Amino acid sequence: KAGVTQTPRYLIKTRGQQVTLSCSPISGHRSVSWYQQTPGQGLQFLFEYFSETQRNKGNFPGRFSGRQFSNSRSEMNVSTLELGDSALYLCASSVKGGGHQETQYFGPGTRLLVL
Amino acid sequence: QKEVEQNSGPLSVPEGAIASLNCTYSDRGSQSFFWYRQYSGKSPELIMFIYSNGDKEDGRFTAQLNKASQYVSLLIRDSQPSDSATYLCAVTPSGTYKYIFGTGTRLKVLA
Numbered sequence A: 001k002a003g004v005t006q007t008p009r010y011l012i013k014t015r016g017q018q019v020t021l022s023c024s025p026i027s028g029h030r031s032v033s034w035y036q037q038t039p040g041q042g043l044q045f046l047f048e049y050f051s052e053t054q055r056n057k058g059n060f061p062g063r064f065s066g067r068q069f070s071n072s073r074s075e076m077n078v079s080t081l082e083l084g085d086s087a088l089y090l091c092a093s094s095v096k097g098g099g100h101q102e103t104q105y106f107g108p109g110t111r112l113l114v115l
Numbered sequence B: 001q002k003e004v005e006q007n008s009g010p011l012s013v014p015e016g017a018i019a020s021l022n023c024t025y026s027d028r029g030s031q032s033f034f035w036y037r038q039y040s041g042k043s044p045e046l047i048m049f050i051y052s053n054g055d056k057e058d059g060r061f062t063a064q065l066n067k068a069s070q071y072v073s074l075l076i077r078d079s080q081p082s083d084s085a086t087y088l089c090a091v092t093p094s095g096t097y098k099y100i101f102g103t104g105t106r107l108k109v110l111a
Helices: none
Strands: A006-007 A008-014 A020-024 A029-038 A040-050 A055-058 A064-068 A074-078 A085-092 A110-114 B002-006 B011-014 B019-025 B033-036 B045-050 B054-058 B061-066 B072-076 B086-093 B105-110
Touching: A008 A020, A008 B011, A020 A085, A020 A110, A029 A074, A040 A064, A040 A074, A055 A064, A074 A085, A110 B045, B002 B086, B011 B019, B011 B033, B019 B033, B019 B086, B033 B061, B033 B072, B045 B054, B045 B072, B072 B086
Parallel strands: A008 A110, B011 B105
Antiparallel strands: A006 A020, A020 A074, A029 A040, A029 A085, A040 A055, A064 A074, A085 A110, B002 B019, B019 B072, B033 B045, B033 B086, B054 B061, B061 B072, B086 B105
């Protein structure tokens, strides 16, 4: 089975722009979670989607949004980029989401640099 | 209190030694526990998962779970320099679909 894929892998934007990141989960996985990782903060949970519905949301401003399509692919969008949004954005998928005996697998990440 | 706590390290061990990484969690009803390894600049990769109290072995890795004490640990036997990475502990609390991650422990294996 192919793993979780994310595009693009690297991105450079300037402050005020917006960006859309894409994630394709492992075949058969319906839950997709997004995380932001910065050197000082570790993995910060952004949101989780299952069957096109957002089930969980982390503590991020409304500039961060996401969606999931019927084929389980997911996108996240960041509007009005700030310097502090520079980070590694990770997508992870699982069959049903966190729960008993549900394992989550990560994609390679998108590294975003905001100038 | 953080939901999942790990010592940030770095934990330094000589090559060939046993590295012991610990993680505590706050939700007593947590169901599943995971260890991920993350090399610098890369994404986390799953090493092991454990669901039941006791030990689970996979090659050089052993995960230990003690639900009564709310801790989970990872032992790495015969540590190699290639094991040098950050190890993330993740927990799925009861009643949620979320995975809660610790901040990770940085392991350095000295040749």
